[in-house]
Amino acid sequence: xxxVKEFSKGLWDVLPPFRLVLGLxxxxxxxxxxxxxxxxxxxxxFVLVCSNLLVSLLRKAIPSKVRIGAFIVIAASFVxxxxxxxxxxxxxxxxxxxxxxxxxxxxxxxxxxxxAFASSHGPIDSVADGLGIGLGFTLSLFVLGGVREVLGAxxxxxARVLWDSFEPFAFMVKAPGAFVSLGVMLAIINLISARMxxxxxxxx
Amino acid sequence: xxxxxNMAVVLTLICxxxxxxxxxxxxxxKEPIEYxxxxxxxxxxxxxxxxxxxxxxxxxxxxxxIGTDKYGxxxxxxxxxxxxxxxxxxxxxxxxxxxxxxxxxxxxxxxxEKKAITGISVVTHSETPGLGAKITESAFTDPFKGKVLENxxxxxxxxxxxxxTISTNAVLAAVNNGRQTFEKYKDKMVQ
Numbered sequence: 444x445x446x447v448k449e450f451s452k453g454l455w456d457v458l459p460p461f462r463l464v465l466g467l468x469x470x471x472x473x474x475x476x477x478x479x480x481x482x483x484x485x486x487x488x489f490v491l492v493c494s495n496l497l498v499s500l501l502r503k504a505i506p507s508k509v510r511i512g513a514f515i516v517i518a519a520s521f522v523x524x525x526x527x528x529x530x531x532x533x534x535x536x537x538x539x540x541x542x543x544x545x546x547x548x549x550x551x552x553x554x555x556x557x558x559a560f561a562s563s564h565g566p567i568d569s570v571a572d573g574l575g576i577g578l579g580f581t582l583s584l585f586v587l588g589g590v591r592e593v594l595g596a597x598x599x600x601x602a603r604v605l606w607d608s609f610e611p612f613a614f615m616v617k618a619p620g621a622f623v624s625l626g627v628m629l630a631i632i633n634l635i636s637a638r639m640x641x642x643x644x645x646x647x
Numbered sequence: 648x649x650x651x652x653n654m655a656v657v658l659t660l661i662c663x664x665x666x667x668x669x670x671x672x673x674x675x676x677k678e679p680i681e682y683x684x685x686x687x688x689x690x691x692x693x694x695x696x697x698x699x700x701x702x703x704x705x706x707x708x709x710x711x712x713i714g715t716d717k718y719g720x721x722x723x724x725x726x727x728x729x730x731x732x733x734x735x736x737x738x739x740x741x742x743x744x745x746x747x748x749x750x751x752x753x754x755x756x757x758x759x760e761k762k763a764i765t766g767i768s769v770v771t772h773s774e775t776p777g778l779g780a781k782i783t784e785s786a787f788t789d790p791f792k793g794k795v796l797e798n799x800x801x802x803x804x805x806x807x808x809x810x811x812t813i814s815t816n817a818v819l820a821a822v823n824n825g826r827q828t829f830e831k832y833k834d835k836m837v838q
Contacts, residue, residue: 527672
């Protein structure tokens, strides 16, 4: 039960880019297509789950004064492992994500979850937390990438989805399009949660 | 004091384990990474200059030392063989010469028996866009096809680019350098 609860909170309550508003650098930079977004999300999820598990297992051994250093070393190791594996087996994706893979190390989500959750919870809960947050992050990037890809290129996952005479709105796949679509999505999500909170208050 | 020692020991241990596991992963992924890089970066060029083979030239590549650079580091030549029924009938390799701005690298395919060019493709260059950069276009590279390299080829045998003499000469020089490399290392290249 606790596992499900820790897992599901990452999908809405603490959805990283929209509710915690963390990890915006990759969110803005790599979501030029749904595929890139999902790839970045999955790489981050892998690092997050592994680092959460290790931090949680070592939480009693790591002295609190050097904990940040230790967390960073753990996260950095997993990032390099991910980078090497991706280079070896998914070279195309590696070429697209490029510099943003090493930057997962300084992604606030990783350190944030290690510090705020894994360092004070057991390994099973920490893995659930990592999976939930990671999946939430992946879905957010996928949706954001999907919206930008459909409007900016008329395709979704590389397949044409809009009518042939559709003129691609190239602005959407450029940097400003990232800010605009992220802002609109943040607004929508805030609107939904405000509505939900209002309904809850009325029910009481 | 105890606390300081504890901190140092724990952090050292974590870093050591991390370093060790990274070294492990590196040694496992070294080969696949090299292959993936060649496959994605070189394969388009190799495919452009070789045809009608039934092996994987990237996988069957051979590499050997052909000299040292000015810092004394070894320079390796990578040869991509094209085979049919197990017999190498053509090889592709990179050759370079100095262009207008920096090195011009040419991937060239050579028929082993006839010493004829099966195709060339300019893989690296920094020539002027619109002028020298035309060396990458097929209108320029296609006439090289079928030329027999008994001797150095010269300008009369190809379509020269007007306004880009230096770039044209660089590609010619690269091809002729390639001819010399082939003459010199033929036995090692054809296996």
